[in-house]
Amino acid sequence: xxxxxxxxxxxxxxxxxxxxxxxxxxxxxxxxxxxxxxxxxxxxxxxxxxxxxxxxxxxxxxxxxxxxxxxxxxxxxxxxxxxxxxxxxxxxxxxxxxxxxxxxxxxxxxxxxxxxxxxxxxxxxxxxxxxxxxxxxxxxxxxxxxxxxxxxxxxxxxxxxxxxxxxxxxxxxxxxxxxxxxxxxxxxxxxxxxxxxxxxxxxxxxxxxxxxxxxxxxxxxxxxxxxxxxxxxxxxxxxxxxxxxxxxxxxxxxxxxxxxxxxxxxxxxxxxxxxxxxxxxxxxxxxxxxxxxxxxxxxxxxxxxxxxxxxxxxxxxxxxxxxxxxxxxxxxxxxxxxxxxxxxxxxxxxxxxxxxxxxxxxxxxxxxxxxxxx
Numbered sequence: 001x002x003x004x005x006x007x008x009x010x011x012x013x014x015x016x017x018x019x020x021x022x023x024x025x026x027x028x029x030x031x032x033x034x035x036x037x038x039x040x041x042x043x044x045x046x047x048x049x050x051x052x053x054x055x056x057x058x059x060x061x062x063x064x065x066x067x068x069x070x071x072x073x074x075x076x077x078x079x080x081x082x083x084x085x086x087x088x089x090x091x092x093x094x095x096x097x098x099x100x101x102x103x104x105x106x107x108x109x110x111x112x113x114x115x116x117x118x119x120x121x122x123x124x125x126x127x128x129x130x131x132x133x134x135x136x137x138x139x140x141x142x143x144x145x146x147x148x149x150x151x152x153x154x155x156x157x158x159x160x161x162x163x164x165x166x167x168x169x170x171x172x173x174x175x176x177x178x179x180x181x182x183x184x185x186x187x188x189x190x191x192x193x194x195x196x197x198x199x200x201x202x203x204x205x206x207x208x209x210x211x212x213x214x215x216x217x218x219x220x221x222x223x224x225x226x227x228x229x230x231x232x233x234x235x236x237x238x239x240x241x242x243x244x245x246x247x248x249x250x251x252x253x254x255x256x257x258x259x260x261x262x263x264x265x266x267x268x269x270x271x272x273x274x275x276x277x278x279x280x281x282x283x284x285x286x287x288x289x290x291x292x293x294x295x296x297x298x299x300x301x302x303x304x305x306x307x308x309x310x311x312x313x314x315x316x317x318x319x320x321x322x323x324x325x326x327x328x329x330x331x332x333x334x335x336x337x338x339x340x341x342x343x344x345x346x347x348x349x350x351x352x353x354x355x356x357x358x359x360x361x362x363x364x365x366x367x368x369x370x371x372x373x374x
Contacts, residue, residue: 056125058351061344062166063121066137068337069144070117072330073110081106083148090147109147116140124170131178131186134171138164153313158220159338165213166345172206173352175199200356207355211266214345215257218273222253260349263358267350274346281339285310287332300325310335 073080085091085099085106095102116136123133141164150156175187179199187202225246256273260266290301302325309320310331320328353363 055351058344058347059125059170061340061347062163062170063124063137063341064344065163065334065337065341066117066121066140069334070114070121072334073114073117077110077114080110084110090149092149113140113143113147130174131171134167134174138167138171141167150313153311155217155220155311156313158217159335159342161213161216162342163338163345165210165216166341166348168206168210168213169345169348169352169355172203172210172355173348175203175206179203204356207352208357211263211349211354211358212261214270214349215260217342218253218257222250222257225250225253263354263363264360265363266354266358266360267363270346271350274343274350277339277346278343281336281343285332285336285339287329287336290329290332298326300329305329305332 081103083089085095085102085104089095089106091102091106094105117140120133120136120140123129124137141160145151145153145157145160172187175185179185185199185203187199187206228246256269259269290305292299305325305328306321309323309328312320312331314320323331354361
């Protein structure tokens with residue numbers, strides 16, 4: 001019930017933000033608030049100084065999960081190797097026949113993934129070979145659920161798809177910048193192309209694919225609510241008020257996902273969700289509050305940790321309740337940074353727009369800011 005109320009508040013706030021940001025006689029209420037600021041400090045100057053810093057911050061959020069995951073893999077390399085090449089990992093059939101070979105292959109694969117995540121993230125932050133770095137991160141985001149045998153973990157796969165959507169939007173933006181500068185276009189393969197050339201078509205399709213993948217995690221939550229209602233519809237404790245609440249959350253989730261997917265007020269919804277998603281992740285996975293250092297040893301709040309264990313796909317003979325406290329904390333930590341990256345992906349859509357294949361291709365989020373930029 002508490003999660004449902006949080007999701008209602010999330011999308012209600014998104015709807016309120018859409019009203020606040022909406023145009024009123026070609027000038028939104030929020031935009032009028034910029035005029036006193038512009039009288040004291042030039043908005044154009046603020047954009048020149050803080051624009052690159054904000055773009056760096058968005059990229060940092062996007063790659064947060066890759067940086068954290070590469071650090072976790074480097075500090076617990078042997079454990080991750082056993083997860084991939086052990087009897088419960090992706091290489092379990094090979095491990096049964098030749099465990100030594102499975103561990104060797106797992107070591108190589110994990111090493112490649114570690115390099116792809118760490119170097120790719122740093123290159124993306126520094127904008128050094130950003131197209132190659134983005135492709136490397138997309139490749140690892142696709143391979144990770146397979147390697148760790150988490151394809152049955154629907155929430156993990158959905159969050160990975162949302163993250164891939166953000167990376168695709170960033171890749172399209174990188175290609176669009178290269179096209180404007182007359183450089184080689186990563187998605188087109190050639191130099192500066194005509195407006196109807198292959199590069200522009202590829203950029204538009206990449207933006208569309210990224211926008212379609214971005215709300216995957218919210219579609220998962222909508223489906224989860226629907227399945228829960230089906231499971232408990234015959235229970236006596238499932239009151240009509242709870243059903244109405246669940247129905248409202250489901251409708252709000254589907255509406256928000258639809259707006260993002262079709263590109264209608266998608267920048268406004270994405271900006272609202274990015275901020276609210278950050279708050280939801282901090283509430284759902286506050287891993288720093290579950291551990292503290294006392295007497296040179298790490299202590300865990302096991303009651304709080306075991307109260308709600310994050311989802312994870314396990315073999316039939318294993319259960320999450322058997323996990324040690326540090327393992328549960330590690331899951332909370334992973335989902336926390338994954339959520340941060342999802343917020344970064346949403347901010348990318350708010351920053352760059354839905355692309356050419358959208359219902360509203362010319363949506364202006366902050367009119368005064370856009371005029372100052374122009």
